[in-house]
Amino acid sequence: MLRGLVGGFAVLACAALASGGQFNRILDIGDPAPEWSALPGTDGKTHDAKSLAGAPVVVVVFTCNSCPYAVDAEERIVQLHADYAAKNVAVVAINVNLVEEDRLPAMKEKVEANGWKFPYLFDESQQIAKEFGAKYTPEVYVLDRERKVAYMGSMDDSPDGKNVTKTYVRDAIDAVLEGRDVATAETVPVGCRIRMSRRR
Incomplete structure (x- = not known):
């Protein structure tokens, strides 16, 4: 009997440690966001x-x-x-795909062609995507002042940007700025699977 109780507590403890969000196996709403460092950007800086x-x-x-x-x-x-x-809201784009058309030289061409004003970073190790539990492109995370996850998922309810009726990311930003709870804090990310490399 005692052995069974101990085993049950162990399972519950492991489940608590491994808990993620509804659609994210790594992070949950309110979790501290992973930090990135020394990631090269299209601006030539880290x-x-x-x-x-x-x-x-x-x-x-x-x-x-x-x-x-x-x-x-x-x-x-x-x-x-x-x-x-x-409002001093920072936007950071991160790319971890390793195919040639997604590497830093191609990223620089895109930024120069489109005049992006926000950082576009490349993580060849793919580690930051793993730490966020990101699986798709695009997949968005809104972090509050304490850098806890306030929202994660899709930008809005329209993958192609047409006929948008729910602006999840904008609503989350506004809520955080105004000190309110985010009404819809997690949605299903819709996009292409991130191309994680397989290491043997």
């Missing part, structure tokens, strides 16, 4: 999360060059950055 300490909200977008869903989201990301720049 970037880390600590440099954004003054931002009341940080929006992390896992994206890439090659995914049609990610391409469809680009204009909305650019507009998001423009609309919230005056």
Whole structure:
């Protein structure tokens, strides 16, 4: 009997330690967000999360060059950055795909062609995506002032950006800025699977 109780507590403890969100196996709402460091950007500099300490909200977008869903989201990301720049909201795009069209040289070409004003970073190790539990491009995380996850999932309810009726990311940003709870804190990310390398 005692052995059974001990075993049951062990299972519960492991489950508690391994708990994630509804659609994310690694992070849950309210968890501290992983920090990135020394990630190269398309601006020729290296970037880390600590440099954004003054931002009341940080929006992390896992994206890439090659995914049609990610391409469809680009204009909305650019507009998001423009609309919230005056409120010091930081937008950071991160790419971890290792195919040639998604590597840093191609990323630089995209930024130069489209005039992106926010950091677009490359993580060849793919570690930051693993730590966030990101599986798709695009996949968005809204972090509050304490850098806890306030929202994660899709940008809105329209993968191609047409006929948007629910602006999940914008609603989350507004809620955090105003000190309110985020009404919809997690949604299913819709996009292309991140191309994680297989290590033997």
